[in-house]
Amino acid sequence: MIRIDGVRWAYAGAAAPTLNDFTLKVMRGETVVLCGPSGSGKSTALRLMNGLIPHFHEGELDGTVHLDGQAVADLALDQLGRLTGTVLQHPRRQFFTDECEAELAFAMENFGEPAERIRERVSLVVDEHHLRGIAGRRLQDLSGGQQQQVACAAAAAHRPPLLLFDEPTSNLSAAAIERFTATLSRLRAGGATIIIAEHRLHFLRGVADRVVAMREGRVETEWSGAEFAALNDDTLSAEGLRTLSPTPRRVLPRIRAHGPSIDGNTPSSGPVEAGVTLRGVGCAFHGRRVLDIEEAYLPAGAITAVTGPNGAGKSTLARVLTGLQRHEGEVLLGGRRLGRAERQRASGIVMQDVQRQLFTDSVSAELRLGLSGGEQFGDLLRSLDLEPFHDRHPLSLSGGQQQRLVVAAARLGARRIVVFDEPSSGVDRRHLHSIAQVMRELAAEGVIVLVISHDDELLDLAADRELQLRVLDGASSINR
Known part of the structure; x- marks a missing residue:
């Protein structure tokens, strides 16, 4: 053939x-x-x-x-x-x-x-x-x-x-x-x-x-x-290849959250801390409700895994948190309400299709784009195996290399909220560990880190807590 x-x-x-x-x-x-x-x-x-x-x-x-x-x-x-x-x-x-x-x-x-x-x-x-x-x-x-x-x-x-x-x-x-x-x-x-x-x-x-x-x-x-x-x-x-055995799902503590979109409600309680609080957050597209969270608390200094079937609203939640999506309700950071424009300045995101986030003509320029000072990123390039490509055009890289480049940019962005949406797409075994390490470093600095993923290998390496979403009643899913 x-x-x-x-x-x-x-x-x-x-x-x-x-x-x-x-x-x-x-x-x-x-x-x-x-x-x-x-x-x-x-x-x-x-x-x-x-x-x-x-x-x-x-x-x-x-x-x-x-x-x-x-x-x-x-x-x-x-x-x-x-x-x-x-x-x-x-x-x-x-x-x-x-x-x-x-x-x-x-x-x-x-x-x-x-x-x-x-x-x-x-x-x-x-x-x-x-x-x-x-x-x-x-x-x-x-x-x-x-x-x-x-x-x-x-x-x-x-x-x-x-x-x-x-x-x-x-x-x-x-x-x-x-x-x-x-x-x-x-x-x-x-x-x-x-x-x-x-x-x-x-x-x-x-x-x-x-x-x-x-x-x-x-x-x-x-x-x-x-x-x-x-x-x-x-x-x-x-050989740098990933496992042939499905990774058992590790039981993670659930974050405090409740509402129709939450699978396994845990009522929120206690004082507001340094993390993000969602109150009455909801989204609908063309009359179809895709996200409905009455209240949820996303802690700082930890990696929260957002899980659930395709169509449960995980990426919609990512866009809400980063100010990219109109929505009902309010989002608070450290107890203070943040508008969408403020959230856009305070957050970073690694999208599913990272090619939509590449704007410059070289890997080095891409990393400098969001820096406020003279930070060095040589060690980060080496850890993600991007150093040999520092002068390459980002669009000439493979899909996995582009993924790692946008992960590196998120690491250097000095944001208070960072969301990784399916960051292991196109990523081999070695780089799965290096991406997990980037998330760990961000969490250690007190950042609110969310990772949206179906990849149990990645979640086993990185996640501390879990927010599990479900498809809303009346919405359509091909995973039921």
């Missing part, structure tokens, strides 16, 4: 190639996992397979890439579209419509499928991918995890023989990952060829036919599915 021979690829303006002597063969119907450190070339490898390289991205390409026996460089874009379906790291970048079912139908409409056949197929895909609860919703009103699930369904809707997934579980809850795993099994049984670039590996145990570890733009190691499943944790750690 796929044959890549001796490919060297350098993006336009890059000082070094991203892929170097990259060779890979994938048989029809095979499920292959690409893993390895952030920046090893996994996403770029997928772009070779779907024709984004060389048809969209500019650069220098040597070597050959064949898909279904044909050179990718010679295939027209509509042919590539029929042969492949792709889910990018950040799904909102690949949406072409503004509503769930319209997105599922988009590729088939472009291929001129009969309307009745499209309607039948969309209805089937909605059921197969457990999207009935959000069918008809606007994509911009969905949570990041819900958008990711729509993107996965849209990629498979026109039944392409090759499916490419780039970090498909980065924003998914445990229940949603179970459903995605079942979907992979169904697609495999139907004969699809599947390539998955991932850092979270535990759900792929028993799913992958072959696992390919990449490093510095080439294949370093390969395992059969059985060999991979038998690897011990020491071997995985030496």
Whole structure:
């Protein structure tokens, strides 16, 4: 199905190639996992397979890439579209419509499928991918995890023989990952060829036919599915790979909080301390209530994990705290009410799609942007493995490197509130620990730190307390 021979690829303006002597063969119907450190070339490898390289991205390409026996460089874009379906790291970048079912139908409409056949197929895909609860919703009103699930369904809707997934579980809850795993099994049984670039590996145990570890733009190691499943944790750690066993959820003390959005109410009591207090905070989008907190206290000097299913309002809460979202009720810091503009000045956030937070032309300039004095950040760059890229344009970095850059900027921002929204997306084992350390340092300085995550590995390393949200009655969730 796929044959890549001796490919060297350098993006336009890059000082070094991203892929170097990259060779890979994938048989029809095979499920292959690409893993390895952030920046090893996994996403770029997928772009070779779907024709984004060389048809969209500019650069220098040597070597050959064949898909279904044909050179990718010679295939027209509509042919590539029929042969492949792709889910990018950040799904909102690949949406072409503004509503769930319209997105599922988009590729088939472009291929001129009969309307009745499209309607039948969309209805089937909605059921197969457990999207009935959000069918008809606007994509911009969905949570990041819900958008990711729509993107996965849209990629498979026109039944392409090759499916490419780039970090498909980065924003998914445990229940949603179970459903995605079942979907992979169904697609495999139907004969699809599947390539998955991932850092979270535990759900792929028993799913992958072959696992390919990449490093510095080439294949370093390969395992059969059985060999991979038998690897011990020491071997995985030496390769920089994350665990194959789901991390048990550590029982964390709950913060004081109550209200319809709170799963496991703990009535607030006692004096107001140095942290943040929420009172009567609520948000609704297009008549649909997504967040309703009567009262909650977020302590300073600790890391509070915000958990719950996709669509429970976790990212909405992050935007409220950082002054980016209009809302009912009030937010107090140390007992004093803060308006939205004050919160914007007092807080920092690492968003799910960090590319929206990159503004300058180099890594160093990005870190200096929010500094008030002459602070040094060499040690931080080294701890996050960003020092070799200090003069690189941020948009030329890999997804995981961009993630770490925005984490570093949040660390240096001298804010009283810092929110990390799914900060482990695109992050390998080593950097999971370094990001957790950044959070620990902030908390030790008395900062109010929140981490929104479905990643139990990260929460086990970092979290002190928990605020668990639930989907409000009457709201739609694909995680019920």
